Amino acid sequence: MNLTINIGKLKLKNPVMTASGTFGYGEEYSEFVDLNKLGAIVVKGISIKPKEGNPPPRICETSCGMLNSIGLQNMGVKEFLKTKLPYIRKYDTKLIVNILGNTIQEYVKLSGTLDDAGVDGIELNVSCPNVKKGGMLFGTDKKMLGKLIRTVRNNVKNSTLITKLSPNVSDIREFAKVAEESGSDAISLINTIPGMAINIKTRKPKIANMIGGLSGPAIKPIAVRMVYEAYTAVKIPIIGIGGIMNYEDAIEFMLAGATAVAAGTANFVNPVATLDIIKGIESFMKENNIMDLKELTGGLRC
Amino acid sequence: MNLTINIGKLKLKNPVMTASGTFGYGEEYSEFVDLNKLGAIVVKGISIKPKEGNPPPRICETSCGMLNSIGLQNMGVKEFLKTKLPYIRKYDTKLIVNILGNTIQEYVKLSGTLDDAGVDGIELNVSCPNVKKGGMLFGTDKKMLGKLIRTVRNNVKNSTLITKLSPNVSDIREFAKVAEESGSDAISLINTIPGMAINIKTRKPKIANMIGGLSGPAIKPIAVRMVYEAYTAVKIPIIGIGGIMNYEDAIEFMLAGATAVAAGTANFVNPVATLDIIKGIESFMKENNIMDLKELTGGLRC
Amino acid sequence: MSKYLIAEIKDNRPVNKNHNLLVLDSPGIPETPSPGQFYMVGIEGTNDPLLKRPFSLFREGNGEIHFLYRIKGKGTGLLRQMEKGEKVSLLGPLGNGYPLPPKNITPLLIAGGIGIASLFPLAAKLSDSAILFYGGRTGDELLMLDELKGMVKELIISTDNGSAGKKGTVIDVLNIFLTSNSQLLTSNLLLYACGPSPMLEAVSRVASEKGIKGYISTEGNMACGVGACLSCAVNTKKGYKRVCKEGPVFAIEEIVW
Amino acid sequence: MSKYLIAEIKDNRPVNKNHNLLVLDSPGIPETPSPGQFYMVGIEGTNDPLLKRPFSLFREGNGEIHFLYRIKGKGTGLLRQMEKGEKVSLLGPLGNGYPLPPKNITPLLIAGGIGIASLFPLAAKLSDSAILFYGGRTGDELLMLDELKGMVKELIISTDNGSAGKKGTVIDVLNIFLTSNSQLLTSNLLLYACGPSPMLEAVSRVASEKGIKGYISTEGNMACGVGACLSCAVNTKKGYKRVCKEGPVFAIEEIVW
Ligand SMILES: Cc1cc2nc3c(=O)[nH]c(=O)nc-3n(C[C@H](O)[C@H](O)[C@H](O)COP(=O)(O)OP(=O)(O)OC[C@H]3O[C@@H](n4cnc5c(N)ncnc54)[C@H](O)[C@@H]3O)c2cc1C
Ligand SMILES: Cc1cc2nc3c(=O)[nH]c(=O)nc-3n(C[C@H](O)[C@H](O)[C@H](O)COP(=O)(O)OP(=O)(O)OC[C@H]3O[C@@H](n4cnc5c(N)ncnc54)[C@H](O)[C@@H]3O)c2cc1C
Ligand SMILES: Cc1cc2nc3c(=O)[nH]c(=O)nc-3n(C[C@H](O)[C@H](O)[C@H](O)COP(=O)(O)O)c2cc1C
Ligand SMILES: Cc1cc2nc3c(=O)[nH]c(=O)nc-3n(C[C@H](O)[C@H](O)[C@H](O)COP(=O)(O)O)c2cc1C
Ligand code: FES
Ligand code: FES
16 A cells, blocks of 8 residues: 655655644644654744744634634744754654745745755745735735746755645636746645634724634635646646545545645644544555555546 | 614615525525514525526535535526515515626626616626636626626616625725725625535535535635725625624624625524524624614724 | 424434434424424534434424434434433424325335335324335344334335345335236335435336336435525426425426436 | 543533533543643534633542533533533643742732632642632632632632622732731742733732732633644743743743733
8 A cells, every 4th residue: 555645856655744833843743643654744934034923812713713823923944943953853754844935035045045954845835814024925926926936946956845825816726837837846725714703792803913814624615626726727746735634634635636635723623633644544545445545636526 | 772774775674684595585484584574685696597507416514614506596587576576575674686697788687677676786796607708707807897897887777786796806805996986886795615525435526516605604704804804995885794693793794894794504504593693783782882783883993 | 384493302312323313392393294394403502513404204292203313424423412401403394295195005115224214104194004115234224113013014124135124125125026916006006215316216217117106205415494595406307396395205207317 | 741532521510500510531641730730622523613622620630630611602612511421532731830839938829710720729739828819700600619618728709799708809809918918028928820811910910019929820812732833822021932831820920911
């Protein structure tokens, strides 16, 4: 039984990753999850300088989902390379670093530094809805997105380059194509969907930043649809994300066209969700006599 | 205590409507709901000719939501005017007719006919494919949307004209502005969000049309955010729709900027949801010493 | 007239590994429902599951309504965990039940799996005149056999693996019955079937081949249950009809497969 | 070491109108938790509620863990309905508990409302040395008074409406106590507070005015509970810290209000 999959030059032992921002730097979950078992760890978005993040409350629960506006709090790339990279390197898994910048130059500098440091993959976060001058523009403007990816591409030699698409567009196929044509090795989708919730007693927004990103099972049907649409538009591998809680959800995304999947909010609901998904996929393959997982990708019957 | 609100020339006894397609032609729910109590009834989308609709399965449940692809099944405007209009007219409530066409001319003809027949409001469902423009949606192209509204506007004399916006756009404010500038008396939002679900056993889509519209509590945070954004962009009244299940949800939409609200999927979960919402709003006003409901609209404290 | 109310659970007991009997207090339910009609049952306090689930009238009386249900997915999985005293929402009775047979006509009831829930009250009403074909995958899956025996003229059970009754599908057994009872005039028979779609399709084939009339209770994914949302379309000779409103029971020949 | 497991409910009984005591079987929980630590409790079988809810360790021993909880919203509303034999998921113990006072220091425990849940095991551990200020809105809201009396040196209760104990907030009562016991050296006192945010802020003010040191248990909307998601930020003199990881207990002077 073969669970390995390829994302660009990267070979993963299985298709299950952690979604950026939901698994810290791996360490936080290491008490519960044998990190060696994961296909890849995608870490929290990193910027050049450390970021303080938004004031609390930063999250609230919604029906079958949650809104978050962490505000890209992170320790900065320097500290990351010093303390977190060596930690994850102790494990036999791939490391993908999610990065964010306010200018193309910041993305170039960050990706160059990380590429030199030998990380396995770099995921461009071009869609984070949390910071006013953040990735928002790149993710919803085809021209800027193309330019960003092309420039970063020229500076990344060894790491696999993944573009994480924003769901906040009318036609995801067009953005998937831009990513492919501009040299991205793969795309991941979806990032959170901008949303808002109001406390009717205080009349205040439930999260301090007012608008946050919606994640969790609530968004799964939207994510599956977008993965399917992107799959009809591009040939590069797709990492499916959005409300994946269990192995059934993971397989649903693969049938829609995903080569790999990432669990985000699921980690909060079940700290061993990633392991349960891997085990579940294995049993599913056994029961259905599937020898190679790759058969599942795009296996939807219309 | 004043619960009346105005949408264009239309004065509603209270702000609670039914969302198009979820309340049939009123008759279906009349066993449970005293239709006289509703602010307005928005009926299922009507086209010029009858439409058969999509093959089953037409819906499936998702986490805190549902996908539907009814395929615009309806009896056509002629039959509607003959049998359904007289029925609703027996009640002391306002009638808003949701209309759909594949060309601007179809919208013009439909709205003209309905305006002549004296319906109180016409709601343009612009999430329909424009056959002339290769199936592009009126609702996601600003130019086409503007042209559609302007042309319809010139032909609608007495009815209040409402444009129902598609959530499938990067910036809802721009579309809200187009509606306002083109002469729409009000906007309603949001329509369903395209989504998909796959049965992993059969590998088939869970609804026959593959892609359907996501509705229900799952989408509420997205809808509240869009109502808020639209409210910051236009002065015409906003009818808030999307996952409203109870009076708390209704008030949340009003605080975000809605003048009125419509309950859709809620009717399926609780056939008297609309009445419960009206009662709940009344108690809320009493408890909070709110004399005029209009105070709530846009009352968010940032 | 159907009604919407919050009903208290009086009992919710397993009848076998994956089926439960739900007993609801129904003081407010206004009229006597007919066999073949159904109710929508909703779990309160959460939006997941969101929609109500349709269940056929199984039995009613003494201010109670009973449902026999199979634990299938999320909704019935949660329903099974509910206990006496907890509440569910209840909408019904809905749809059209089985038209009763004219005098001197022998009703043949064909139940596949949990389809028995809907035919059980019909069998009761037909007091001793019906022949019931009841098929399941295995013997343990067959429910309420003792009660059924007392209700029908003849109970013919079958299982896919032969672990109880005849081995084969309920359709196999029906065909054998019709062949070996060829003295029965098909015009003196009336079919009533409820079960999974493939079974209903097979029943329809038998009916048209042998020229027997009858009724089937169809299924469809439902949202509203009252005819408003057009979710539950079933294809008929006259176009799409609503399972919840024009159905769930249709004349066999109406349905287009 | 904390652990994740599915735990069976052994009891879930009301202690008053809107508070319950939840008793879980915890055979797999590895180590003894400290007062002030907490667990994340999750309802299975539905995604609504989605996230686990944080509850302080109330009591443990004999393979059981007890939580005292207030019925607040959707999650606790559903939790209340669960019965013996049903299961919840349990993650913990998490975070840092209350550092114990050095010898000869008098611990003043200040509990507002359900804040008592977290201070109860501390009071038990401090065996008879603590003075507990326990305030609620009304007398019926005060919980476990009999047990508490046996645990602390002095129990001073207060209610907003005067229906039990002194009339006023727990802060009013604390202030009066400090004024009328001015013989107590503030350096011989240590505050431990848990309750709603405005109360904690008031405690901090008292602490800084009087120069008393101590600890408060903070709250924050949590998703992961293990330090991974950065949801539960609380503003401290050294920037945002995580309630679930660096907290929930912080030295009073650390927190920026
Ligand atoms: C008119 C009618 C009468 C019925 N009577 C009974 C009965 O008496 N006893 C019984 O056990 N079952 C009956 N069913 C089937 C029953 O409604 C489903 O088994 C149940 O809805 C499954 O819900 P779930 O959440 O456990 O399953 P899931 O598969 O998780 O449900 C997901 C969604 O699919 C729908 N769905 C799943 N299976 C069916 C189905 N077979 N028919 C229609 N919708 C379905 C659910 O309602 C829900 O919206 C009846 C169905 C209909 C249409
Ligand atoms: C470290 C810690 C320990 C706690 N210990 C206890 C305890 O022992 N007993 C007890 O009754 N309560 C305790 N609480 C508060 C308890 O977690 C909330 O009352 C509970 O989460 C409410 O859930 P709900 O679904 O009923 O309410 P809702 O208001 O419907 O919850 C909505 C969301 O807000 C969150 N939330 C609501 N209130 C709070 C709150 N006060 N703090 C943090 N998150 C909140 C919920 O977790 C949920 O994500 C503790 C909170 C924290 C942070
Ligand atoms: C608390 C939180 C923090 C997140 N931080 C990031 C981030 O730093 N970078 C990023 O690209 N996505 C971030 N995301 C988005 C997730 O990686 C993922 O795309 C999204 O949550 C949808 O997946 P899910 O439904 O499985 O959670 C974050 C999500 C959450 C819930
Ligand atoms: C079954 C169904 C049918 C619908 N039909 C229409 C329609 O004909 N025209 C329209 O504009 N919107 C239609 N809608 C969208 C609703 O009016 C509403 O915008 C959407 O469902 C979101 O609201 P909700 O979450 O309260 O259901 C339909 C929705 C559902 C669920
Ligand atoms: S379920 Fe709504 S029309 Fe049948
Ligand atoms: S709850 Fe996730 S970091 Fe504290």
